[in-house]
Amino acid sequence: DGGITQSPKYLFRKEGQNVTLSCEQNLNHDAMYWYRQDPGQGLRLIYYSQIVNDFQKGDIAEGYSVSREKKESFPLTVTSAQKNPTAFYLCASSIEGSTGGYGYTFGSGTRLTVV
Amino acid sequence: AQSVTQPDIHITVSEGASLELRCNYSYGATPYLFWYVQSPGQGLQLLLKYFSGDTLVQGIKGFEAEFKRSQSSFNLRKPSVHWSDAAEYFCAVLIPSGGSYIPTFGRGTSLIVHP
Numbered sequence: 001d002g003g004i005t006q007s008p009k010y011l012f013r014k015e016g017q018n019v020t021l022s023c024e025q026n027l028n029h030d031a032m033y034w035y036r037q038d039p040g041q042g043l044r045l046i047y048y049s050q051i052v053n054d055f056q057k058g059d060i061a062e063g064y065s066v067s068r069e070k071k072e073s074f075p076l077t078v079t080s081a082q083k084n085p086t087a088f089y090l091c092a093s094s095i096e097g098s099t100g101g102y103g104y105t106f107g108s109g110t111r112l113t114v115v
Numbered sequence: 116a117q118s119v120t121q122p123d124i125h126i127t128v129s130e131g132a133s134l135e136l137r138c139n140y141s142y143g144a145t146p147y148l149f150w151y152v153q154s155p156g157q158g159l160q161l162l163l164k165y166f167s168g169d170t171l172v173q174g175i176k177g178f179e180a181e182f183k184r185s186q187s188s189f190n191l192r193k194p195s196v197h198w199s200d201a202a203e204y205f206c207a208v209l210i211p212s213g214g215s216y217i218p219t220f221g222r223g224t225s226l227i228v229h230p
Contacts, residue, residue, distance in 0.1 A: 006158075035220075040223075042220045042222035043205065043220040045217065045218075058217075090158055090159070092159075103149060104149075104159075104218065105161075107158050108157050108158045109156065
């Protein structure tokens with residue numbers, strides 16, 4: 001079955017460390033997104049990518065980095081510069097293009113905790 | 116900038132009762148509109164979407180939503196709530212910008228269902 005796989009489901013990070021969250025999709029979707037979810041704040045866009053080797057910052061990109069070397073993969077690195085990284089991270093993908101708006105498929109998320 | 120407002124943080128209903136979750140958006144034209152549902156610790160699942168045409172949209176799990184241009188609203192409804200509907204619900208808008216479509220999510224409404 002096609003879908004988005006996020007791994008790991010739970011991740012613990014020591015302060016000062018970088019960690020990378022994996023997001024893989026086999027939907028042949030062009031666009032991929034990373035969101036951060038905090039209680040009571042909904043989803044906030046971190047980065048998005050509409051084509052391979054290209055990506056744009058979202059609303060809260062500081063302290064994060066991404067790459068899009070393959071269409072299927074959009075890993076997110078939470079760097080030590082992110083001061084409050086404990087959150088639930090969601091990856092999504094969509095059929096992007098001028099017609100847009102087909103809705104988004106979400107992964108099941110990664111819960112990151114700083115210890 | 117576009118925004119999405121879900122004015123109710125929590126909604127409590129009894130099982131079997133009707134439900135209406137509110138969503139308002141700010142945008143000059145008609146955006147693409149979505150409702151998603153999220154179970155605890157999971158990703159988001161698309162319930163329904165509105166692009167154009169009939170303003171009453173049917174979705175999965177017995178949900179429907181009505182687009183009202185005059186009120187800039189897209190409220191989600193269900194005639195009879197089941198205990199399994201307890202979850203977090205997100206309204207999202209998708210507005211075209213230079214050939215791209217980037218979604219903006221509301222902060223979510225938590226639905227509590229009493230037996």
